[in-house]
Amino acid sequence: MGVAYKAVQWNRQKFVYDIILLSTVVFYLFCFEGISLQFSSDLDLKGIWIRAFGSAAFILLHVILSIGPLSRLSAKFLPLLYNRRHMGVTMFILALLHARDALAWYHDFGNLEPIVSLFVSNTHYADFVRFPFEALGGVALVILFLMAATSHDFWLTNLTAPVWKALHMGVYLAYGLLVGHVVLGALETNTHPFLTLAVGVGFVWIVGIHLMTSLREAQKDGAPLFGKPAKAQVDADGFVHVGSVQDIPENRAKIAVIAGERVAIFKYDGQISAISNVCQHQNGPLGEGKVVDGCITCPWHGYQYLPDSGISPPPFTEKIPTFNVKLQGDQILVSAKPNLPGTPVVPAVIGQV
């Protein structure tokens, strides 16, 4: 947590994950080469590798985009979520190899530099079918580069998590551009219609699971999918009813939306404390974590916070906003206004009046 950066914080699980990822990619590439040669031996080897790298990157992008929604549907996918970063970097490297070979292959004949020729050799920018699909791939590659280059935790701290996340939302733009790149590219180079069909299936899958999970999330928050969410009922003292002590299992939290964001209300050691649900690391959902060794522990990468102050235990220095809490019988009341990050709050003691 936040102390002394390293290149990669290796552990056994990450190591196994890396080996599986890398060997799957290498296996795919060689299978692609072998099968292509089998079917049409007149194909140039260079051309085959362009397609092998491109398709490997595109398939891996589908896996990456599926992890987020899948881990919302089932906790089984969480380990993939923690390690998504490395898949991203791997996919960027594959895409880079594809682009490098394609540029060398298709644009190395004229008297223009390959990179200039990429944008000017086909100028049918107003024509759908003859649209210069390579330019779409080029823009996507720039986005993927920015994401891969900022994948270290250093960038989370220095760009701040919301900016970093906004940048990573660019992956959806990149995905859209790449769907165009592949479909138009296939139309122009007269590839088998199977490719277009496969891209269509992939597209329906990605949009489908995203819609499904966002519907479920909205239901959980009690908010409509469109329009403003219903405002929490604030009483005269500025507190919000969030439910009963019995709703919360020991060392776990209940999540409520207050002040425009989720709040995690934890029950531990016969007490109740409330802190902002947003982890300072990558904005993981603290309310889905547990109290471990007296600390709220983020389910994503294990950052910890003291429940009654929102401060990470020393030597760490992260601080998140806290909320005043009180009890009326077994009913929990949480202040509608957050306290400054790291403000100590007296926990509400269960059973005390």
Added chain:
Amino acid sequence: MDSTAIAVVEWVINLVRAYAIAGLIFAFLFVTFLVKRVDSGAQGWALGFRVLIIPGVVAFWPMFAIRLLRGKGHPTEKNAHRLAAKQSAGAQ
């Protein structure tokens, strides 16, 4: 393809190149001497870490240059709760 369009594309690409070369020079200075000033998490030599951030520094170098000139460290994030907490603390 007419020659003006080619000239424009070449000009833009040269601009990007100049930005990247300036960024590369800045990045080497930054990772060897200056990172610690914006982020106390950069401790010791940690060679792997310093090399890993170079591509990103090449892309975002003006941000760090401005931060260093102003003598500022990295910012903390803003979100709904942090903003609301600041607002109500300021109001008291």
